[in-house]
Amino acid sequence: MNTIAFAERTRGSRPFLDARLAGNLRGSLWLVLIAAAIGLFVMAFGSPFIIRLTATAFINLIAVVGLQIFMGNSNVVNIGHAGFMALGAYFTAIFATPVMIKASMIPNAPFGLAGVEVGALYAFLISVALTSLIGLLTGLVLVRLAGIAATILTISILVIVQGVLVTWTDLFRGAQAFFGIPKVVGLGLIIVATAAVLVVARMFKGSRLGVQLRASATDPLAAEAMGVDVKRLRLIAWVLGSAVVGCAGALYALYAGTINARAFYFHTAFLTLAMAIVGGMRSVTGAMVGVALLTVLLELIRILEGGITVLGIAFPEMLGLSGLMLGVIIVAVMCFRSDGFMGGHEIEEVFAMLRRRLVAGKREG
Amino acid sequence: MDYLIEQALNGFSIGAQYSLLALGLAIVFSVMGLVNFAHGEFIGVAGYAMFAMAAMGMTDPWLLVVFAMATVTLVALVLERVAFRPVRNAPPTTGLLTAFGVGIILQNLFLLMVSPRPKAVPELSALNQTVEVAGHNFTILQFLEVGVTSVAIAGLVWFLKGTRIGLAMRAAALDFTTVRLMGMRANRVIATAFAISGLLASIAAIFFIARRGAIDPFMGLLPVLKAFVACVLGGFGSLPGAVVGGLLLGLVEVLLIVLLPDKLAGLRDASVFLIVGVILVFRPQGILGRRVELGDKTA
Numbered sequence: 001m002n003t004i005a006f007a008e009r010t011r012g013s014r015p016f017l018d019a020r021l022a023g024n025l026r027g028s029l030w031l032v033l034i035a036a037a038i039g040l041f042v043m044a045f046g047s048p049f050i051i052r053l054t055a056t057a058f059i060n061l062i063a064v065v066g067l068q069i070f071m072g073n074s075n076v077v078n079i080g081h082a083g084f085m086a087l088g089a090y091f092t093a094i095f096a097t098p099v100m101i102k103a104s105m106i107p108n109a110p111f112g113l114a115g116v117e118v119g120a121l122y123a124f125l126i127s128v129a130l131t132s133l134i135g136l137l138t139g140l141v142l143v144r145l146a147g148i149a150a151t152i153l154t155i156s157i158l159v160i161v162q163g164v165l166v167t168w169t170d171l172f173r174g175a176q177a178f179f180g181i182p183k184v185v186g187l188g189l190i191i192v193a194t195a196a197v198l199v200v201a202r203m204f205k206g207s208r209l210g211v212q213l214r215a216s217a218t219d220p221l222a223a224e225a226m227g228v229d230v231k232r233l234r235l236i237a238w239v240l241g242s243a244v245v246g247c248a249g250a251l252y253a254l255y256a257g258t259i260n261a262r263a264f265y266f267h268t269a270f271l272t273l274a275m276a277i278v279g280g281m282r283s284v285t286g287a288m289v290g291v292a293l294l295t296v297l298l299e300l301i302r303i304l305e306g307g308i309t310v311l312g313i314a315f316p317e318m319l320g321l322s323g324l325m326l327g328v329i330i331v332a333v334m335c336f337r338s339d340g341f342m343g344g345h346e347i348e349e350v351f352a353m354l355r356r357r358l359v360a361g362k363r364e365g
Numbered sequence: 366m367d368y369l370i371e372q373a374l375n376g377f378s379i380g381a382q383y384s385l386l387a388l389g390l391a392i393v394f395s396v397m398g399l400v401n402f403a404h405g406e407f408i409g410v411a412g413y414a415m416f417a418m419a420a421m422g423m424t425d426p427w428l429l430v431v432f433a434m435a436t437v438t439l440v441a442l443v444l445e446r447v448a449f450r451p452v453r454n455a456p457p458t459t460g461l462l463t464a465f466g467v468g469i470i471l472q473n474l475f476l477l478m479v480s481p482r483p484k485a486v487p488e489l490s491a492l493n494q495t496v497e498v499a500g501h502n503f504t505i506l507q508f509l510e511v512g513v514t515s516v517a518i519a520g521l522v523w524f525l526k527g528t529r530i531g532l533a534m535r536a537a538a539l540d541f542t543t544v545r546l547m548g549m550r551a552n553r554v555i556a557t558a559f560a561i562s563g564l565l566a567s568i569a570a571i572f573f574i575a576r577r578g579a580i581d582p583f584m585g586l587l588p589v590l591k592a593f594v595a596c597v598l599g600g601f602g603s604l605p606g607a608v609v610g611g612l613l614l615g616l617v618e619v620l621l622i623v624l625l626p627d628k629l630a631g632l633r634d635a636s637v638f639l640i641v642g643v644i645l646v647f648r649p650q651g652i653l654g655r656r657v658e659l660g661d662k663t664a
Contacts, residue, residue, distance in 0.1 A: 335452060335463065
């Protein structure tokens with residue numbers, strides 16, 4: 001703790017809740033309120049298609065927030081998160097799927113896993129724990145590297161996870177779909193999980209650890225000189241991020257009931273990465289904005305892609321249009337606003353800015 | 366023994382392709398600090414340029430090759446002007462993500478304008494003919510790969526050491542500001558770096574396409590990842606490092622193809638990346654990279 005903070009604390013206007021903690025809590029509350037409002041609105045009025053779309057968007061949001069925890073705070077580009085999503089989904093599938101179904105699907109599973117069946121909640125918890133463990137093991141290696149080498153290592157993780165999933169047919173069914181997972185999660189539970197994850201990410205960002213990690217991303221030398229243990233902080237963020245991303249995968253498995261290894265490869269990695277970038281990866285609000293913007297936009301483009309008729313003119317099928325637009329958006333955002341839509345600000349900061357502008361405007365007028 | 370010699374040449378020829386790609390990445394990185402994730406799409410550009418010309422009735426392989434190389438070089442220059450100039454002075458992460466967006470755009474352009482399915486480009490298949498040299502079976506392509514790559518590297522060395530703009534590029538890797546103070550145009554230096562990187566990539570692309578005989582929109586992804594790995598292995602930004610890294614990667618890959626049983630074939634790429642990860646843990650700066658401590662002057 002530096003002297004100024006110490007002096008502030010001893011002066012202590014609020015003895016039990018320091019200003020930073022209060023600010024973080026307020027920020028988290030805003031995020032949760034907005035996410036919950038959108039989610040509940042859709043639950044109440046949405047058609048089944050919209051509900052499905054929203055559920056997928058919220059699961060993506062959890063993954064993007066997990067990505068933000070590591071990438072946004074440490075400024076190391078991470079492409080391996082889709083691998084952790086896959087792990088979360090597959091571990092859940094292996095533990096939650098009824099023994100009856102597993103007997104026909106993966107009868108030769110090692111460690112006697114074909115005969116194991118636990119409740120969905122326990123499967124979820126086991127899966128997140130195992131994913132975090134793998135996060136810890138990979139993280140110990142990852143923090144030794146910096147910059148582009150670290151990014152390459154995250155890609156390696158993705159390729160290795162995919163290779164193992166596709167090759168180890170006895171346990172993961174290889175390239176075939178893994179089905180029969182109990183569909184116990186609906187939009188309601190996904191909203192609850194999203195809210196929890198938003199709070200975790202926002203609190204981490206504003207916590208002492210988060211502040212130190214962000215400082216080290218801006219200037220590693222200055223941060224180390226101040227006694228910040230950059231490696232340890234990166235490790236913590238990496239493990240926390242992989243747990244959250246694993247959580248997204250686990251929820252997806254319990255929501256969709258069927259998973260396929262190919263669904264957790266570069267496509268997912270790039271899509272969620274794009275969401276993080278567009279919203280602005282340095283803030284949790286940015287993750288939310290990015291997911292919302294890209295989900296709506298890509299869904300609109302998908303209508304075009306299938307070929308529609310506008311004012312009597314029939315547009316042909318245009319496969320690849322959504323991907324093309326995704327790329328154009330990324331390049332445009334990078335060229336004109338490289339900090340993303342939110343520019344690294346959180347929602348309460350934007351409110352505060354607006355309020356200040358409003359007050360200033362009144363004074364002048 | 367026969368087998369060993371044949372596989373060794375195979376490793377070198379695959380490694381040569383990776384070296385060419387890795388060199389292009391390293392040149393652009395050393396000059397302007399950009400990690401060009403879209404580099405692999407140059408392979409796609411070459412492939413689809415050849416496909417388009419062949420569809421229009423031009424089947425002479427030599428003309429196709431020249432056309433593909435010219436197109437890729439041109440595309441590299443256009444990309445530099447349109448996409449990478451606005452982010453030139455931005456932090457490396459911004460450049461990396463821009464390049465990654467450019468890659469997605471190119472892939473989907475191929476998908477949108479041609480087809481999501483693979484297309485055959487059989488014009489270069491003649492290069493896969495087997496020839497017998499001293500009792501061993503090789504393909505013409507393998508000799509071409511090793512030979513052309515050596516010539517290209519020699520040409521690059523001459524260019525960097527023997528010309529004024531080459532000198533400027535080497536200097537730019539150390540201190541771009543001083544290069545500009547000496548009266549070299551920044552735009553010209555960077556455009557040259559891109560043109561060279563495109564040219565080298567197009568040579569690699571022609572070999573890739575000749576080997577596969579087919580193109581698809583996402584064919585550039587895995588090669589560019591491997592080229593990255595080669596760069597990181599050799600030490601990012603180091604040109605000799607890129608060549609060494611590429612050759613090493615090719616040899617490792619062929620070794621894995623030989624050693625891994627068919628049942629574990631899906632783990633080939635995974636194993637390559639695993640080995641690379643292990644090497645990086647013990648030499649984070651790469652094989653030929655200089656160890657940089659925080660706060661060291663990089664120049």
